[in-house]
Amino acid sequence: MVNIEVGVYSGTGYPDGWLRICEQEKMPHKVTDKPDSPVIVFEKETPEWLADYLSEGGVAVITEAVPASLPFDSQYFGEGLTTELFFQGIQGVAYAPAMGSIFRGNGYGCFRLHEKRIAKNGISNGEFPVFLRKNVGRGCCFYTGLPLTKLLMCMGDTLRCFSPYTVVTERVSAIDKSLIAWVLVEVLKKAFWAAGLPYVRLWYYPNGEPTMFAFRVDVDGVYGTHLTAIARTAEEYKMPISFFVNRSLCQGDESFIKAISDFHEIGNHGDVHNLHDSLEDNISNIQQCSEWMRAEGISSGPWFVAPRGMWNWSLHQALEALGYEYSSDFGLEFDGLPFFPRINNRRSSVLQIPIHPYSVERAFAWSREEDAPEPTSETVADYFKKVVRDRLKNNLPAFFYGHPQYLGTMAHEVLPELMAAVTSLDIKTTTLTRFARWWLKRDATRYSVTWDEENRQLVVDGTLPGSVYLNVLTEQLDLTVEGIAERQVMFTKADAANEYRYLRGGIDQ
Numbered sequence: 001m002v003n004i005e006v007g008v009y010s011g012t013g014y015p016d017g018w019l020r021i022c023e024q025e026k027m028p029h030k031v032t033d034k035p036d037s038p039v040i041v042f043e044k045e046t047p048e049w050l051a052d053y054l055s056e057g058g059v060a061v062i063t064e065a066v067p068a069s070l071p072f073d074s075q076y077f078g079e080g081l082t083t084e085l086f087f088q089g090i091q092g093v094a095y096a097p098a099m100g101s102i103f104r105g106n107g108y109g110c111f112r113l114h115e116k117r118i119a120k121n122g123i124s125n126g127e128f129p130v131f132l133r134k135n136v137g138r139g140c141c142f143y144t145g146l147p148l149t150k151l152l153m154c155m156g157d158t159l160r161c162f163s164p165y166t167v168v169t170e171r172v173s174a175i176d177k178s179l180i181a182w183v184l185v186e187v188l189k190k191a192f193w194a195a196g197l198p199y200v201r202l203w204y205y206p207n208g209e210p211t212m213f214a215f216r217v218d219v220d221g222v223y224g225t226h227l228t229a230i231a232r233t234a235e236e237y238k239m240p241i242s243f244f245v246n247r248s249l250c251q252g253d254e255s256f257i258k259a260i261s262d263f264h265e266i267g268n269h270g271d272v273h274n275l276h277d278s279l280e281d282n283i284s285n286i287q288q289c290s291e292w293m294r295a296e297g298i299s300s301g302p303w304f305v306a307p308r309g310m311w312n313w314s315l316h317q318a319l320e321a322l323g324y325e326y327s328s329d330f331g332l333e334f335d336g337l338p339f340f341p342r343i344n345n346r347r348s349s350v351l352q353i354p355i356h357p358y359s360v361e362r363a364f365a366w367s368r369e370e371d372a373p374e375p376t377s378e379t380v381a382d383y384f385k386k387v388v389r390d391r392l393k394n395n396l397p398a399f400f401y402g403h404p405q406y407l408g409t410m411a412h413e414v415l416p417e418l419m420a421a422v423t424s425l426d427i428k429t430t431t432l433t434r435f436a437r438w439w440l441k442r443d444a445t446r447y448s449v450t451w452d453e454e455n456r457q458l459v460v461d462g463t464l465p466g467s468v469y470l471n472v473l474t475e476q477l478d479l480t481v482e483g484i485a486e487r488q489v490m491f492t493k494a495d496a497a498n499e500y501r502y503l504r505g506g507i508d509q
């Protein structure tokens with residue numbers, strides 16, 4: 001019997017990035033400094049027992065590897081800087097500005113030391129796998145010299161493209177963190193399969209749904225009847241909206257906010273429409289808004305989205321100090337699954353819920369900057385529908401956003417069409433708050449899994465809430481699961497076409 005779990009090597013630091021991935025996947029894991037798990041993940045630092053662990057059949061995954069981390073000839077090439085990663089399964093580019101050790105060999109994905117160049121003289125130079133794979137004895141080592149786990153909590157945002165479906169730009173996280181998280185999960189899956197084990201996690205959505213749909217509106221001014229148009233149309237078409245209200249931009253217009261029916265929900269979007277560097281100033285900015293809503297009798301909850309999407313550690317600490325349930329800030333991350341940020345080696349209690357950062361308002365501003373045609377209700381609806389289909393295909397949340405200013409002028413056309421697409425794809429609607437609360441329930445689940453190789457049986461110990469499903473990813477479907485209701489088990493079979501291979505190499509086995 002083998003415990004299906006990830007060992008997160010403690011070392012002298014604290015591997016926050018790996019812990020986030022394990023928590024987000026909700027897979028059995030533990031922090032350890034011993035070779036006592038079938039798959040162990042490391043950040044930079046590795047112990048003396050790594051060589052024996054690998055040769056006896058252990059599987060290691062190492063980020064930020066340096067030659068000294070690796071107990072074999074690593075084919076070290078030198079130190080390098082890169083900004084773009086390519087991975088089969090990722091459409092376009094993943095932005096991951098990083099420096100680290102470069103190794104030659106075979107593996108998965110690629111990056112280029114000489115970016116944005118074409119090949120000449122038939123020479124392909126400076127191209128390396130993102131993750132390398134090396135068989136050692138009976139075990140196997142996956143490693144990257146790039147600090148991918150560390151990038152997950154880096155601050156910093158910039159104006160850039162954020163989606164393969166639009167050329168509109170937005171000021172978002174300078175790092176494609178949700179794509180990096182996805183790459184780390186892909187490698188973890190391969191690590192379990194290399195160990196001859198299924199990959200086990202809790203599914204991302206209630207009742208095994210493939211995705212969920214939500215819409216958030218940041219009320220940076222009600223713009224007369226625009227806010228009302230959004231709220232009424234959305235309710236008519238059964239689309240519950242999470243409104244986040246900014247005090248200084250809405251003062252004097254409280255009656256429009258009070259008119260929002262309780263079919264929708266209302267959260268906090270600060271007082272001054274900006275981010276502060278200090279904890280005290282961020283606390284005060286959040287409180288000014290919540291106190292105003294309370295005084296005005298606006299019914300709202302401890303839910304926040306950052307003005308301008310701007311995010312820093314002290315904002316998150318301010319939300320934690322004030323007991324907020326969640327925040328949603330594309331300056332930290334967008335498009336991915338919810339997670340609990342880890343700051344200064346501890347997990348925050350405030351959930352972060354990424355959304356898709358396209359807004360009609362930014363699309364109008366961009367068209368003026370670029371002298372390009374203005375968006376119309378038709379192009380906006382088409383864009384949203386494209387992204388919904390993409391989210392469904394990739395099992396990512398279909399969480400969108402906008403503002404009253406321009407979305408309000410086209411709500412009558414855009415929202416019904418978007419809702420019709422969501423309904424026809426059989427996608428269930430939720431709100432940020434409802435989804436956050438379900439995610440908390442999933443997060444609180446305690447369970448363990450053992451693998452009986454002889455009978456090819458997974459045995460689950462623990463109780464899963466009825467809406468939380470176990471997801472088992474295997475290369476072969478010749479196994480059974482014991483210990484939980486059959487309807488709560490979802491199998492995913494690895495698809496040969498979905499193997500992510502190094503673009504110009506093969507796997508070294």
Ligand SMILES: [Zn+2]
Pocket residue numbers: 218219220246269273306307308
């Ligand atoms: Zn705003």
